[in-house]
Amino acid sequence: MKKKSRGARLENAKKGFLYSFVRSPKGMFGFCLFSLIVLAIFLAPLFFKLDAEQVYFITNKAPSKEHILGLDTAFQDCFSKLIVGGRVSLLVGLGTSLLTMLIGIPLGLAAGFYQGKVGAAVNRAADLFLSFPMIVLLLLLVAVFQRVSAGLVVVALGILSWPGTAKILYSTVITVMNSEYVEAARAMGKSNARIMFTDVFLNSITPILVSLPFRISMSVMMETSLAFLGVGIATSWGRQIYLATQMNVMVNQMWMWLPAAVCLVAVIVSVNCLGEGIRDSYDPKIARR
């Protein structure tokens, strides 16, 4: 059965990327769920009056007509916090991935193209950043800059996760450099810069683009983990889920943390499914070998 579906996938892939993607259940599920979440988060402010800062002086914290998800331990509206937190998490995830590519792509390309000393330097630098459990360095960076803003978290995460992108690109560029069309381009007398961009870069960018969704979900996970530890963004979903570490809140006041936890898992699962759908449709050979 598995074999058949794989064959079908191969057939689909031959008919083009979109044709195949629309027919992959995983990809479409991820796409729909993710679109739904994004729409909800960015359209909700148009329909509801949201204020995540406002403190309400009422004793009943449970969900009610005025506060559909209730109030949290600081007497602030959970629904507003959920929407605002979602926006922060998604934007940080996206921003981080873009910054990662911005740093990782030039370095990886240069390393693979020139190899030798440049390659060694980039690879050693990547090792330096990779040889560190990410969360440790982040704790330090946030402590150094004292103030935590979404921008700082993006910068910190981006600086720390570029080695992944650079190494993926480096390995593809190296194989592309040995290909005959690069040799042909050289024989035609093309300049180094032109070979680098038109021949090498465009032929080795696919793995990076395909891994983009996974990078986004990874960044969202890192961001919320940081917030959970109390060193990240205060409005993040991670901070809401942190309330569950109090036994009483965890069991008796689930409205304070469960929606954020469910949303977070939904975002990561949908982005990962979307990513797998894209990867499978783009190249069924690398899917589930």
Add this chain to the structure above:
Amino acid sequence: MLKFITKRILVSAVLFLILTFVLFLLLSFLPTYADSDIAKYVMEYGMISPEHKLEIYAKYGLDQPLGARYFIWLGTLFDGTWSHTYQNTATAVTEVIGAKLAPTLSLTVSALVAAILIAVPLGMFAAMRPGGIADNIASLLTFVGVSIPGFIVAIFLVFVFAAKLQFLPSMVSAASKYPYAVQMILPVTCVALTMIGPVVKQVRGSMLDVMNAEYIKTARSKGISETRVIFRHVFRNSAIPVVAQIGLTMPMLVGGSVVVEQIFTINGLGRALVNAVNAPADVPVIMGIVTIQVIVVLAINLALDLVYSALDPRVVY
């Protein structure tokens, strides 16, 4: 071989120096214990004399310029103290770290062992019958490991096993009525879950790769039993990427359990680091923990290269 090892150790040493110096530089921007001591003194007496200020700086060794401080710190790595903590200038950093190392290692090492014991057989079965039960369990575990953040897994486990069913403790503490091993079940499960996924995936993937190789067909056609083919020929030849994958999870042994330590109140390195980072920063403690981290990572990378050549005679340095 010897030349290779010396070269690697030299490169590692340079990396170590760069890394620790940059860190030292960054940490020097943080408000120090000296600053808060001076602030406290000013609060109490209204003013402070320059001599007394200097005295306070000298107490923490902050009267020296940055470069000198770095070299003094490097020197203390060799006298067994690794400098003294700011919180109590009579306590050596190694004492503090020594006390925190055992809880962290007992958490992460048992998690790693559990993860390997589950992941390797599971990956093998998954590879032997793609689409079978083992394969589905493997997919599920990988999915959980990749798609659900560690702290949510931890909260979910505590919610189910500690709050609702009430047969496992939600915290690790000396005063608990449960034995230590029982207290560690939930935290170890959390850490192991994050490690299992990638290893299963790698075992399955590389075994499938090897199974399609010509020499496996040859082995089968010689009439060797299937078990022998799997263990002697397939498993051994697919071990390298698996070892690499396990090696990649090694840095987590020291620093990867920060979140889990926080949730289950385990007094390990992760919690010590979070505490030391919170202002005012206890720079020597931070430097000490990072030093352990970096040494472990660099040593593991070196060890991995040696293991490769043991597993695959073709790899020569």
